[in-house]
Amino acid sequence: MRTTVLNPESRQAALREMANGPELDVLVIGGGVTGAGVALDAVTRGLRTGIVEAQDWAGGTSRWSSKLVHGGLRYLQQLDFKLVTEALHERERLLYTLAPHLVKPVPFLYPILHRVWERPYVTAGIGLYDTLAHVGSKVASMPFHRHLSERGVQKAFPSIKPGAMVGAVKYWDGRVDDARLVLTLIRTATGYGALAASRTKVTGLIKNADDAVVGARVTDLETGDSFEIRARKVIAATGVWTEETQDMADTDGGLKVLASKGIHIVVPRERIKGEVGLILQTEKSVLFVIPWEHYWIIGTTDTPYEQDISAPVATAADIDYVIEHANVVLDDPLTREDVIGSFAGLRPLLQPGVKDGTETASTKVSREHTVQKWFPA
Ligand SMILES: Cc1cc2nc3c(=O)[nH]c(=O)nc-3n(C[C@H](O)[C@H](O)[C@H](O)COP(=O)(O)OP(=O)(O)OC[C@H]3O[C@@H](n4cnc5c(N)ncnc54)[C@H](O)[C@@H]3O)c2cc1C
Structure with a gap:
């Protein structure tokens, strides 16, 4: 070399x-x-x-991403098994073969909000996630998920508001300095x-x-x-x-790219007490609370964007949205004063339906990649 x-x-x-x-x-x-x-x-x-x-x-x-190397639990909810399996296998390669110095395992809590019925449902989903990662994997895989009681959650994440969840499933994903x-x-x-x-x-x-x-x-x-x-x-x-x-x-290559804006806020690590990350469901998508060295990175949003693509920024409304959704589970609510930074990026999402003139919400657009030939070889 x-x-x-x-x-x-x-x-x-x-x-x-x-x-x-x-x-x-x-x-x-x-x-x-x-x-x-x-x-x-x-x-x-x-x-x-x-x-x-x-x-x-x-x-x-x-x-400007969420800096996660993940299979995408939420794509599993959309039943996109192919995408999730491929992403999980890439995750293993990055973690253990290609870039172990850059990609690190990080545990997350998936909250259980309802007693009795919800734990089996979440276990089925995360169990499938773990299984897809292990099946056909040639390298060391991440630990399997574990169940936490309400007390176990408090131990792993003392800043969780009492009663905000009745327990959680702890699972693993990767994070990277993108x-x-x-x-x-x-x-x-x-x-x-x-x-x-x-x-x-x-x-x-x-x-x-x-x-x-x-x-x-x-x-x-x-x-x-x-x-x-x-x-x-x-x-x-x-x-x-x-x-x-x-x-x-x-x-007329025919590609139409929908720019979907996602923002994150950065909060000092000492502001929230927790040893693991959180994945929270919002009405539109998911919100991650990610431990990042001396900080927490919290996001993201997913909104269509039509302004200047060279410099997207987080608006006050974006920041308030993230704070509001994080505060659903935090015992000491965050305010704008706790936010020491924010960043915004644009997902390049291929807009389907361009040929038939229909539009799809950005949260629903597939994250699959596409290779398009503009000219014959
Ligand atoms: C909020 C958010 C969170 C995300 N979280 C994750 C995540 O956790 N994990 C994950 O895997 N993915 C995540 N993604 C998706 C991921 O970030 C993108 O899929 C990926 O960065 C796209 O990379 P790209 O190289 O295709 O595009 P870009 O990184 O945008 O690269 C395109 C480059 O082309 C250059 N360019 C454009 N025109 C020209 C020109 N005429 N001449 C020369 N150069 C040019 C641009 O300057 C740009 O640098 C997230 C995205 C967002 C927005």
Whole structure:
């Protein structure tokens, strides 16, 4: 492997090589987690690979997530077994093989609110979650869930309001520093020889006489210089910017991306006493209370977003929503004064029904990925 240093010199060298060197096999547009993963995949197949990112690495959605590596319990409620199984197996790979230094197990409490009937129902769901993770898994799996009484809940999470739950099921998921994961993917890709440049924006796509895309026009946002990068294949991994990239290709690619805003608040760790995370049901979705070093990260929301996609922010109403739902179970209610930070991101959700003109609520839109070919090979 070569050096994985990412600095102004390595960036300049990569830009020079992409502009003046031999044609790339693959040029990836977008340095979020998707583009970084695509670049690493391509370069480790022996392809001459370049990746450009308009902002900093992970400058789009990939740094503003809930930072969970999870199978998605709520997708199990939507009976999306395929998605959950695939995500759980990826979780195992990240935890135990690919990035054990970045992805850590974290226990969560799933509250039981009603006596008698609810515990068997929750046990069936979380038991299935654990089973899907273990079946076919080739690596060490997370511990199986455990049952906690009301007293057990108080011990694990002393800040729970007495009577807020009659017990809980403790289960495990993973958490990750999302931006660091992207950086690690980019650095690993450069170690295998990928050419990587942040602050480099694609402003147009180059086509040949057969209308096939054969490269991109880019602008170095540090110097203002514009130039062309030639590539046999151009892959756009531009998240909520997908429709913009699609327009550059001048194709009816047909992808319609619904930007769904999610926000989190950050609260000092000492403000809430608890050793585990919480997953709380809200009327629309779920709310996580996640232990994060010296802080708690609490969120999220899921609302369609139609403003400027480059800078989503948490509104006062978003913050109040999160506080209100966390306070349902906290004995010492949070106020706005307890919030030391907030962040917002936009989920790039493929909007189904675009062909038949119907719309789907963002909470109901599938989280499956899609690969769409804009031009014939
Ligand atoms: C609130 C919230 C919570 C979430 N929680 C989780 C979670 O806990 N676990 C999980 O797995 N997922 C979670 N997600 C989903 C996850 O964050 C996204 O699926 C993922 O980050 C999308 O990555 P991406 O690379 O496709 O998009 P992005 O990260 O947005 O990357 C696209 C990149 O393309 C760049 N770009 C766009 N146009 C151009 C151009 N013309 N030239 C160059 N570059 C360009 C952008 O600058 C951007 O950096 C969450 C999302 C949100 C919003």
